[in-house]
Amino acid sequence: MNLFFEESGDFKAGSVLSQAGEAYQVELASGKRTKVKAKDVLLQFTTPTPQDLLDQSKQQAADIDLEFLWEVAGQEEFGFAELGAEYFGHAPQPIEAASLIYALHGAPFYFYKKGRGRYKAAPETALKAALAGIEKKKQQAIIQEAYVEELKQLRLPEQFQSLGLQLLFKPDKNSIEYKALVEACSALQMNPARLMLASGGLKNAKDFHLSKFLLEHFPKGSGFPQTPLPSLPQDLPVADVRAFSIDDVTTTEIDDAFSITPIDANTVKVGIHIAAPTLGIQRNDALDMIARSRMSTVYMPGDKITMLPDELVEIYTLGEGQTRPAVSLYVTVNTDDWSILGSETKVEAIPMSANLRHNELDAFVTEENLANDAGEYAHKADIALLWKWVQVLEAGRMAKRESFGLKPEQTNRVDFNFYVDDDVVSIVRRKRGAPLDKIVAELMILANSTWGKLLADHGIPGIYRAQGGGSGGWAAKMQVRMVTHAAPHQGLGVDQYAWSTSPLRRYTDLVNQWQIIACVQHGVTAALVAPFKPKDADLFAIVSGFDAAYAAYGDFQTNMERYWCLRWLGQENRHQVDAVVLKDEVLRLLEIPLIIRLPGMPQMARGAQVRLEVIRWDELDLSIEVRLLEMLTTLTEEDLEDAPEDEGEISADLDAPDVNAADASAETIETVIEGAESLPLQESNSVAEVAENVDPESDAVA
Template identity: 80%
Template sequence: MNLFFEESGDFKAGSVLSQAGEAYQVEMASGKRNKVKAKDVLLQFTSPDPVSLMEQAKAAAADIDLEFLWEVAGEEEFGFAELGAEYFGHAPKPEEAAGLILALHTSPIYFYKKGRGRYKAAPEASLKAALAGIEKKKQQAIIQAAYVEELKQQRLPDALKPLVLQLLFKPDKNSIEYKAMVEACDALQTSPPRLMLGNGGLATAKDYHLSKFLFDSFPKGTAFPVAPIPSLPDNLPVADVQAFSIDDVTTTEIDDAFSVVTLADGKIRVGIHIAAPALGIKRDDALDHIARGRMSTVYMPGDKITMLPDELVETYTLGAGQTRPALSLYVTLDTQEWTVVSTETKVEAIPMASNLRHNDLDALVTEEHLASGAGEYPHKAEIAVLWQWAQVLEKGRMVKREGFGLKPEQTNRVDFNFYVEDDVVSIVRRKRGAPLDKIVAELMIFANSSWGKLMHEHGIPGIYRSQGGGSGGWAAKMQVRMVTHAAPHQGLGVDQYAWSTSPLRRYTDLVNQWQIIACVEHGVTAPLVATFKPKDADLFAIVSGFDAAYSAYGDFQTNMERYWCLRWLAQENARQVDAVVLKDEVLRLVDIPLIIRLPGMPQMARGAQVKLDLLRWDELDLSVEARLLEMLTTVADDLGDAEDDLETDADTPPDVVLDDTLLGDEAAAAAEEIAEQTADGAGIEKNGETDTPVAE
């Protein structure tokens, strides 16, 4: 005797060897012996043999007309034997009955299983819906196959053109478009971004990097919503100064300027003037929501995405020949010892005489020329005064740093400025600590520290940068934190430091400007009327949001600088290049701030120079492959001190380009250790848009 039975959802046939109660010992065609319970047996038969039965049953199942079978079944629950008699018109043969069972079991949209060998026909509405779904999937499979063929031919189907960014960065993995892209990538042995570059979905690798950032950080686009632009206040006293700014040639958001006046008693009064958009923007108005949504201007070589609309920037920027609202810090100095006699903060309008540019003055305003008085340039006398005071300020900060247990800052480093025009990049080396850089840096540090102290003394919260004094290891202790109370910034050598000098470009500075103005206008009652009261929970939310946005923007800028470094290599056809050893296997090219890891490189002293042969580089994944050609004998002098670098504010994007995903954790950490970050806000003028090249 033979049995046709169900086992674990599968149907099998075998020969009975023995029976014990409600169980059979069954031998399969493979020779394996199974124990089969009587309740699982569907058919008992003598012929054909089990193997033939299964073959004939599968053939019979394939011949069954499912639609007719469904009609015959009716609406009531049935057993397979009953339906078989109706369908075949006679008591079904074993192979027919087994074939019917297979057909019923493999057609769940037509028949619902109700028990062992029992089924019920699906309702008509459900059947129609299921059949429509199957037909839809068939059509989708046809469409998907067509997409795949087009993609394999390096053509982008029209239906995929508006979906390129979504497919790359936030795909619906159940969509036929995504499945087609993945299938084509598998067939071509490539990645989705390369596939899109090849078929025109992306124009260039630059578009890929920019699109990814915009998709993540600006999903609604970079255009500003319509918002009323406040008119300039007309009730401000006009300062009796002729102010001037010092910026890179590409800077458009000019938010800091200086003035120098000699007083009747021979003392000097230095004015540090900061653009005052806080007079026009009010908390929770449309412009505030715009600024808070962006948190900062985004910089990249050759372009930027401003925090505030151009119309507002043009209204409040400190442009030459204009009189504009400003928050001014006046510092009276005794030039005998260059000591600070007094300070005073005013809200006023300042006349702007000039916008000086580094590109025009760097070659003229040198330490040698300042010492000898050589050269002719605008505001020469004022710059000379500021230079003398800046040196005193720096010296005082270094004493303070040493008091915190830190070494003096290293200034023998090189920064790099990026300029892009018509997709042609220029990367210009600038030695950090040049006089104009130091003037701006030191005066901004002084202003930020002074205004941080002012807020603290008036008992109102602000947004401060703090470094040092933490717990844990050295790196944890020196991690820069944003806090809402005054705390030392050991890396800068100041007792408190509140970003306040870039209100057109950073939301933290705009917030602090509201608070500082409250101190100036209301004095001891400032805590009652300040925009943010003590313990305002919203201030903590701003700190958190700013940290996240600023970090994302910094990562993007770093990636874009690395991209433009690779573009420079192609542009200059650079194949054999000089590099300087940062640490172990990590090197930086001499001419551009490109970091390369060279596995297996012989042990060399930090600062040693080598010659590399660049084998290939990839602008999409930002990788570089190189081999060592020659070890040179010269040692670079622009790396600074590694230990000192760890003591600085590491939150600012360094002028060397770091990429953990490319270098590996150890190499990236080494590169970051050597990264030229002397202080908070430090580093190069990223496209001329930072307040200060050294520290701010």
């Protein structure tokens, strides 16, 4: 006797060897023996052989008309043998019965399984929906295959035009478009980004990097919603000064300016004026929510995504010939010994005399020309006076820094500015610590330090940058962190440092400016009216959110600068380049700030200069392959300006974007001090900016 039975969801047949009560010992066609319970047996038969039954019933099942079978079944539950008698017109033979079981079991859309050998026909509405779904999948499979064929020919299907970026970065993995892309990539042995680039789904590698960043951080687009704009305050006193700013040519968010007012033969009053958008933005209003959602202006070579709408920036930017609201720090200085006699902060309107630009002045405002009183340019006497003072300020900071146990700052390095015009990039070398940079840097550091103390003295919180004094090893002690109370910044050599000088492009500065204005306007009662009170949980959330956003923006700026460095190689048709050894297998090109790792390179001293052959590079994954051609020379002390002075600087070079030198300023200074911390975002402006990881006191929009 033979049995046809169900086991683990599959149908099998075999010969009975023995029976014990409700169980059979069965030998399958393969020779394997198994124990079968009586309740699992569907058929008992003598002929044909078990294997013939399986083979023939499967073939016959394919010929069964499922639609007719469904009509015959009716709406009541049935056993397969009952339906077999109706369908075949006679009691089904073993092969017919087995074929019917295969057909019923293999058509779950037509028949619902109710038990061993028992089924129920699906309701008509459910069946129609299921069949429609099957037909849809068949059609989708046909369309998907057509997509695959087009992609394999490196042609982008029309339906992909609006989905290209989404397919790369946030795909619906159940869509036929995504499945087609994956299948085509597998066939071509190509990753999705390269296939989209080759087929026209991406315009270029820049589009890939930018789109990836925008989809992650600006999923609704980088534009601004329609928001009512504030009017300029009309009740501010107008300062009796001729203020001027110093920025890169690309800077549009001009938020810092300076003025000099003689008092007597040996005393002057230096004004540091910071744009005051907080006079038109209130905490938690629509404009505040916009700024807080972005946290900072995003910089990249040739472009930027501003923190605030252009229309608002236009109202508060310190443009030439305009009178604009500002928070001003006035410092009275004795010009005999350059000591500070006193300071005060005012909220007022500032008449702007000039917007000076680095590209117009850098060639004239050099240390040599300043020493010889050479050249003619706007605000020459003011710049000369400031240059003498800031050197004293810097020396004071260095002394303070060294008192914390740190080595002197190194400011003899070269920075680079990126300028992009119609996809043609210019990368301009610019020595860090140039006079204009240092003037802006030191005055920004002075303002941020002074206003940080003002907040602390009035007992209201602010957002500070602190470095040193931590516990657990040198690295932990020197890590720069953001805190809401005054604490030393040992790297900069100041007792406290509160970012306050870039409120048009950094949210921390906007917050601090609200607090500073509360101190100016309300004095000892400032703590009662300041927007943020001590231990305000929202302030801690801002610090956390800013850190995350600023780090992401810095990584993006780094990637885009690397992209434009690679573009420069192709643009200039450079097959051989000179580089300087930073450490071990790490090199940096001399002409552009491109970092290269060269595994297996012979050990060379830091500062050694080598010549490389450029073999290939990839603008999509930002990689480059080079070969060492020869060792040229060891750099002179003068040339070593291109090489980091210590491990911390090297780490900064590897992990952060090079400061766009127009802003080799406070931002740069602090970055070098901080070591591996990411360089700040900036446009281009000064050393102060660079001094503190970008105090966008500079506007280095490369």
